[in-house]
Amino acid sequence: MSGGILEGDRNMGLIRAQLRRQRVLAGMNQDEFGKRTNYSASTVSAVETGTRAMDTPFAARADEVLETGGLFVSLLELARRDGQPRWFRPWLDAERAADQLRCYQPTLVPGLLQTEAYARAVIRCDDKLTDAQVEQRLAARMDRQSILNKDEPPQFVVVLDEIVIRRVDEAFHQALADQVHRLIELAERPNISIHIVPADIAIHVSLTGPFILAKTADGGWVGNLENQLGGIVVDKDDALATLLSRWETVRNEALSRRQSTELMKEVVKSWT
Template sequence: MAERGETAESLAAKVQVDPKTAARWVTADRIPHPHSRVAVAEVLGREVAELWPEPFRRRDLPWFRPWADLEQEATSLRSYQPLLVPGLLQTEGYARAVLGTGALLAPAEVDEIVASRIARQRVLDRDDPPQLVVVIDEVVLRRPVGDGSVMAGQLRHLAAVAGREHVQVRVIPADNPWHTGLAGPFVLGRLPDGTELAYLDNQLRGQVVTDPVDVASLGRRWESVTGEALPRRRSIELIRGVAETWT
């Protein structure tokens, strides 16, 4: 804060909290909520993990931790994935096959990340779970990840979860022409106070997006990709049908 010329009052104004709250953040045992951590890091020009390393002690993917924390707070999540089943809906076998591809991670590291990914999914079992809408391309159902039993188990799980009241999984048919979503995956989230955020990732790391203009742009892309997808019931029927081809 001193390097950036920020006081508790100026920082509080920029991240929209009470100055007394911002003043408490400088003590060692006070860790802000995930949304506030991201906002403060942006103002101070630092990484979240540099300012508050404690939430990053676990050895899952460190750059993913800010979004994983926000994900637990979200009231709604909208995810477009053109190539993979999203992490919140992956089975253990599918996640292990994805992370083990290419032997880029040590087996122990794969175990830790898989355990973290499965633990994240408990958010869908809460008494007040977020509304989750997922759009995937049909190729996700048909490209082998692991062996046939892994794919069959994953698609059966996907169809079962898609039947929950607070979850929708919609599929874009393979014969649809090129659409805007194929430029890359993204996730949109809404927090209890109405704040809209997004998450993007690539081969190296992920990024939490908070700029309203960028979030709005991704929102327009979301409207475009959902327009390409099958309705909920037909999507579940397609998922179940493809699952049978893997048995």
């Protein structure tokens, strides 16, 4: 992953330099630019120096004020893609093009459904990342979620083990409570279905690890497997057939959509 981080850092540095250049060419100091974009001068300074990650709303406002025709939004999207590990980039392309997504996670809320606080806590578990790299990865993860808000979003079916919504300690309590509330809200969308495998199902075939499947408009499937060293993009027919079979098995072990929502509500209620 270090190669992706270095490449992403370099590209983000070029974007920050271009932002400063365009701002100066427009005859604006940081204070004036901040007023025009509805950000404080300190925020503008933090973005330009890299102590705060540039996000899509900031890039969009910069494009409007500097009249750059979407330049910064486009550069930011490219930088985020290049900042991802090389093995992950084909999956990102498949994810964006998918009309169906099927995800099983035995340990964590999937990245596409994570709140900012939950995602930051998960990313910070990697103690090799600097604060700036954490924020860069966080921004990229939040940006990925935009596929669920498209005019024609993919159908996203998620299966989680019950432990995912119960793994909590005192320091993580509020972040998980907010995360489960978010899952309940998302489950109300017609294109998102969340199912819980109850804790009394002690053993099932998919406990060996998480996976996600994407179905594209042409009817083909692509899979992604996560592991401690990164992940594997799966596109071979026999491997995909195995994952699709595993999906059917674990989906059948899970509660219905309504039952899963009720269980999530009970979990949150038990904490209050």
